[in-house]
Every structure is written in C-alpha cells, then in structure tokens.
Amino acid sequence: MTDTSKFPDPVYRDTVLAPLFEGVKTHFAGHMDAINRAHLVMLLETGILSPEDGARIADALRAIADDTDIAALTYTGEHEDYFFLVEAELRDRLGDLGGALHTARSRNDMDHTLFKMELRRRAEGLQNQLLTLAEAVAAKARAEAETLIVAYTHGQPAQPTTFGHYLCAALEVILRDAARLDAAIDGLEHCPMGAAAITTSGFPIDRARMADLLGFDGPLVNSYGCIASVDYVTGLYSAVKLVFVHLGRVIQDMAFWSSFEVGQLYVPNSLVQISSIMPQKRNPVPIEHMRHLASVTAGRCDMVVNTMHNTPFTDMNDSEGEVQQAGYAAFGSGGRVLELLATFLSSCSIRADRVAANMDAACVTITELADTLVRDEGLSFRQAHEIAAATARAVIARHAPLREGFSAFREAFADLAGHAPDLEEAGFRIAVAPETFVARRNRTGGPAPAALQSALADYTETLAGLRAAAQSRTTRRREATTRLDDAFAALTET
Template identity: 35%
Template sequence: MGIREEWLKADGSSFPGKTYVECLLKPVFNDQRDYLFHAMFQVHRAHVLMLCDKGILSAADAKKILQAVEELSRCNHKELQYDPRYEDLFFMMEARMTEKIGTELAGNMHIARSRNDMGVAMYRIVLRERLLELIGKVLTLREVLLEVCEEHLETVMPAYTHTQPAQPTTLSHYLLAIHDVTERDTRRLWSAYHNVNRSPLGAAAITTTGFDICRDMVKESLGFAGTVENSYDAIAGADYLLETAAATIVLMTNMGRWIQDFLLFCTREFDAFRIADPYVQISSIMPQKRNPVSVEHSRSLASSAVADAQAVCTMIHNTPFGDIVDTEDDLQPHLYRAMDKSMRVLDLMSAVIRTMEVNRERLLQKAREGYITITELADAMVREKGIPFRTAHHIASQLAQKAYREGKELYDLSPEMIELVTKDVLGTKIALTHEELSRVSDPLYFIEVRKCPGGPSPAETKRMLEERKTRTSQDRRGWQEQHDALEEAERKLCRRVQEFIRGA
C-alpha cells in the first residue's frame, strides 16, 4: 500500500477527513458554541414569528416550532461537543429540532432563509453587543480621566516633543489631550456600531426570496436599527467587520502611545506617578522593586489587540465579493479577541489612573529645569522690548547654550548675562530686571499667560473640562439608552414567543 493509500485509510476516504475535523470543524464548532448560540435562537424566534404573521406558517406549526426552539435554547450549550455527524452547530441544532418535531416542521422553519443571511445576522448581533460593551468601557475611561483632570488643574509638568522637555503645561492639560483622543475613539466605535446594527435577514442566500416576507418585522424583533437593503450587499458586504476592526486598531494604538508615557512617568528616574499597591508587583528577589505590571500588561495587550484586529483586515483583503460566511467562521474569533483584550486594557488603565498618586513637587521641579520656559523670554523681548521674533529667538538660544556651559538653569541667569548676550547679538545691550527674569523663568507664569483657546491656563483648562464633562454625560446617556433598547427588544421578543405559545 502506497503512502497516499495509507494516509487516506487512517484519515478517511470521504468528507470530512480526520485532519479537516481536528484542524477546522471542531475549532469552528467550539467558537460557534461559545459565541453564537444565543444569537442563533434569537434569529429563530424572530423568523418563525414573522413567517406566522405573514401566513407562511400556520399558527399551529409555528407553535410547535417555537416550543422546540425554547426547549433547545435552554440546554447548557457550554457542554455541547463536536459531533462528526454534523458539519457545525447550526446543523446539530437542526438535527435536534428534527428529533423533536419531525423533518417537515424542522425544515419549514428555514423557509425564506439561508445559512448566509442567518449567519451574518448572528455575527452582527454578537458584534453589536461587544461593541456596546467596549464603548461603555471607553466611556468609563473618559469619566476617570475627567475626574483626575479636575484634581490637577494647577499641577505643573513638562510637556515633551521629540522625547525632550519642551514647555511647561499642567497634568490636567495633558490628561485632557488623552481624553479628547479617546472621545474621538468613541465616535469611531459608535460609527462602527451603527453600521453593524443593521439586519441582513431576508436576503436569504443573496437574492432574497419569492415568499412574501417582511424584513422590517424581523429587523424590529431583533432590535436592529435598520436593514441592509440591497440583498447582495447584505451577504457580500464585510465593511462592518473592517470598520469595527479599524476602530479597535485606532483605539488601542492611541492608548498604547500614552501607556508608554505612563511607564516612563512611574520609573524611579521620573518619579512622577506612583501606581497604587494593588496594581504593582514586588520582585521575587529584589524587595525594593515596585514593578508596574498593570501598565506593562496593558501595553502588551494593546499591541496584541491591534494584531488580532489587523488579522481581520488581512483575512478580508482580496476575499471575493460574495458569501464569506466560511471565512467569517475563522475570522470572527480574531475580532472578539481584539475587543476582549481592548476591554481588559481599558479596565486596567481606568483602575490605574483613578488610584495613582501624583508627585506634584517632582513634576514642578522638572518643569523648572532644562530652560523650558525660555520661549516666554523670547516672547517677552518681542512684546516688551520691540525686538523682532527671530532675533529674540536667537538671543534666547544663545542664552540657553551659555547657561548650559556654565551649569546654570534659566532662573540662575542675571541681568548682566542678558546684557552680554544681547550685546553680542544686537550690538547693543538689552536690560531685563531681576523681577522680569524671575517671571519669565517661572513655569506657573508661563502656563497662566497661555489663555488662548485650548491652552494650559487653569481657567481655560477648566472651561474645556466642563464642556467635556457635559459631552461625556450625554454620551453615557446615549449609551444607556441604546443598551436598554437592545435589552427591551430581546425581552419583548421572548415575551411575545411565550404569549404566542400559550395562546396559539
């Protein structure tokens, strides 16, 4: 017997071979069981009721089908195991329906429906629930950021460009910037949610059906906000997946950037943030260590979430414009994992930010170092001495270099040094008093005069903070309304099924 014959004898000579089962069918079955079981039965309920309402199924037949649907839906789906007699969970449940109500009724529940539109509907139901949960956690992070912002309107710190200390700002100004990025992430996630929350049911395989069905009736029963009107689009369109993946990628990429900042800020060298004890780990051999593992894992998980979401985009790329349910069987778990990891990152960082201690004195001291207020010295020369800006900038640069060579900070500069440098640059001396030098070297003054819209002045930051608190509250109310609407749609559908069974 040749190698080919020996292999086929062991693996099986007909579909599905053992290798196909172990590598594909069993993992796909487990994913369907874990993620789609509940959504499958919601779709059954809505579809059967619609068929009855439209007179396609009799009330008596619909009652028998729905009784079996309710009975099967109460089984402990976590205990279900792959059975080689059935291709997947869908066919296993259909076989169990057949055992209960017979082949004819079990088959009739699928009138005017295909695995295609049913599969996409289940994916959308599960995905909208996860998106809504993810948005809720993003809102929590925004709320936490605003809470901490309010405590640090006057907490001075250096702002960095090119990883170098650049100018003084406040911790509130910095955290508001993170909030504003996260607020835009919220908008992107809502956009994905609204495109996901549309019903494909009624598209059947790809061209609808000859039966007189009502797509809107099923849409409303399942709490969808709209219908994917074009039936080809309902089956072939995958941009709802891409948009969800892309929004997740942007969210985690944005978070990863400032998480990296946090890791630096809580080093002993920076000594700006102290992570609360529940979120640090002591070294097994070095008892002085306070390892910020919560932040480290957040950084790693954010990267992993991006990778899973990117896998979704890659898997859809160049997929033919048609039914991709089989591709989605492999694809969906990547998206679920990306969102699950994102939620873990959001939970961790919300806890870290809410409980961390801020070393205000250390941050203020760092804002007094490295000549980072010298922009204000140049500005003062323009405003008060009438010197052209580029000339003033050159003078400030020469002063910084001279101070560095002499081991001095800006607040150490004397009027004599100003006169010396201005004489070299301009050919004439410019005098600044000790009081003027003290003012332009003070990071608090630097911040206070920056009252332009969006600036770090405490008054301006307070204005921005109040606006963002209002918007976040509105977003939270909108989220709660959507959350309640989905729950009410599900309760209403289940209630109608029970009333139908009792009354039919």
C-alpha cells in the same frame, strides 16, 4: 469512478467542524435561538405559515431549549453543524413540519445576523469600558488642572504645562476614538435576515419586522451586500485597533515619566513590583503589561482585517465562524488595558520636586522670556529668540536655574540688542516662572486654568452624547427582547 466516502472525513471533522461547533456553543447558540423565534413570528404574521403549524413549531422550539444542555453537547459528525442539529431535533418532534421553519431564509443570512449580534454585544461592552476610562481621565484632569509637569518633544524637555493639560490631550483622542467606535457599532445596526442565500426570497417576508424583533435599527438593504460585504467586520476591528494604537503612546509616556532619570510620575506601591535580587528597585510593571496588551490587541485586530484582504466579494468562510471567534480575543485583551489604565491614571501622582528640578536643569520656560521681550522690549521674535538662547546656554553651563540668570540675560541683551533692557530682575523672575508660563497661555486649548476648564466642559458634553448613544442602543435591545418574547409567547396562546 465510484466514490464510497462519507461526510465528514474524520480529519475534516476534527480540524474544522468540531472547533466550529464548539464556537457556536460558546458564542452563538443563544443568538440562533433568538433568530429562530423571530423568524417563526414573522412567518406567521406574514401568513407564510398557518397559526396551527406555527404553534406546533413554537412548542417544539421551547422543548428543545428546555431539553438541551448546550454546554454538554459533543460534536459527533452526525449533523454538519449546530443549525442542522436543531433542525433534526425539530423534525424528530414534528416530522416534515420541522423543516418548515427554514422557509425563506438561509444559513448565510442567519450567520451574518448572529455574527453581528455577538459583535455588537462585545463592541458595546468595549465602548462602555472606553467611556469609563474617558470619565476617569476627565476627573483626573480636573484634579490636576494646575499641577505642573515638564512636557517633552523629541524625547527632550520642552516647555512647562500641567498634568491636566496633558491628560486633556489624551482625552481628546480617547473621545475621537470612542466616536469612531460608536460609528463602527452603528455599522452593526442593520439586519441581514431576509437576504436568504443572497437574493432575498419569493415569499412575502417582512424584513423590517425581523430587524425590529432582533433589536436592529432596520434591515441592511442590498441582499447581495448582506452576505458579501464584510465591512461591518473590518470597520469595527479598524476602529478598535486605533483605540489601542493611540493609548499605547500615552502608556509609553508613563514609562518614560516614571523612569529614574525623569521621575516626574509617581506610581504608588499598589502598582509597583519589586526585584527578587535588587532591593532598591521599584518596577512599575503594570505599564509594561498595558503596553504589550495594547500591542497584542492591535495585532489581533490586524489579523481579522488582513484575513479579509483579497477575498472574493461573495459568500465565503473567510469572514465566518473561525475568524469571528478568533477576533473576540481582541475584546478581552483590550478590555484589560482599559480597565487597568483607568485605575493606573487615577492612582498616580506628579512629583513636584522632580518637575522643579527638571525645569531648572533644562530652562523649559525660556520661550516665555523671548515672548516677553517681544511684547515689552519691542524686539522681533528672532532677535528675542537669540537673546533667550544665549541666556539659556549661559545658565545651563553654570548648572543654575533660569530664574538666577538675570545677569547672563542682561549681558546677552546688551550684546545683541545694543542697549540695556528695560526689564528688571523682578520682572525677569516673573517672566521665567513656570506658573507665569502656564497662566499666559490662556488661548483655546492652552493650559491656563480658564482655557482648560472651558475645554473640559466641551469634553464632558461630548462624553455625555456618547453615553446617550450607547444607552439608546441598550434600550432598543432590551425593548426588542421584550417584544420578541411577547410575540413568541403569543404563538401558542389560545
């Protein structure tokens, strides 16, 4: 049977090759140019190419860059992809020498290198936004260190704490997520160039030099793994997903706190939309946008990770252009959440009147009464708990605040302990005051001012370390770009 068909089939061209070509134009062409220039420098430095041939190829690469309007290119199918288009341009200018640039490399190691280069750019941008959010949360926590709120468990009022204490809990998670993202970015820091198709090359290449010129920390050692192991993709998107799973929970609290029934969070007019028909409505819809964008981002991360599931441990298109490009949407939607949440938390405030009303209605300081009875009356905690519970039931039934429940307390104490308490009404009122509750919880991690300030100092140090790590990578990239530019320019100097 004679096959007279020619590549590419029009449908394959339009459904696969053309979209991939557009993706390269948008995301990867600049990285490919950097790889071409770095590879040429390395080929000359190792003696694989002569200085004369290297100078001619360098001049041709410059001319192609100057003459090509990448954004205006349209995929025709004449060349399989952007790589072959550039190689064809080199050969048009240099004849057979134009094919020499591809000595000792493959599209395989080139692809995974440029994928890493683009991912690290996006991941570092997201990390910067995450650290900016952390800084905003830390600043708000300092400002609200003594602002009382009701803390909830199982959707019910539980105990008093401060807004600063709550925000520090969120901040700890943000910093742990930032550390996980930092580690995932480190997973992008080793260069696949030199792996070639999968087993390196018979030429005396310098893989460390390639890594250095492209701003990596070093080469990724095992050449098979350079092509087959895509944990740099799954690790990164897993770390990104966790950021938005965790932030989504804080965002949901903001929805609950700002509800009419709870009302302890005030959202300013600048972040409230009105109803088109109900004039009384104040709808803090930015919360809903953050919530759904966080979920969309987590879903996009899942899409990338799940695409790798049950794929072979080898070179495969499942981890390449289509998936790489699809994943970038996660950085866009995720970045929007981080930016909006930083503004939202900085702008919101706590309504002291609603906090006080909810505390009074729910007896949220009753735990400290039980603790006080253990310390001052010599009761067991279980007996103290029973007396406190009876007191709470009595005042809630009367719709009275706990501070007005001394008579109910004395009655419950006498019934359950068999004698009158030493605690007098003034001491009772102090014991059940929310300020007392917070001040007495001065243990590590507690809401009391000294404990909270100590924790904030630790968070600030952690945040500075993450900023320093990010800055170190930025500096390395900038210095590598300078080295590459200088080395490439030197190829044609006489």
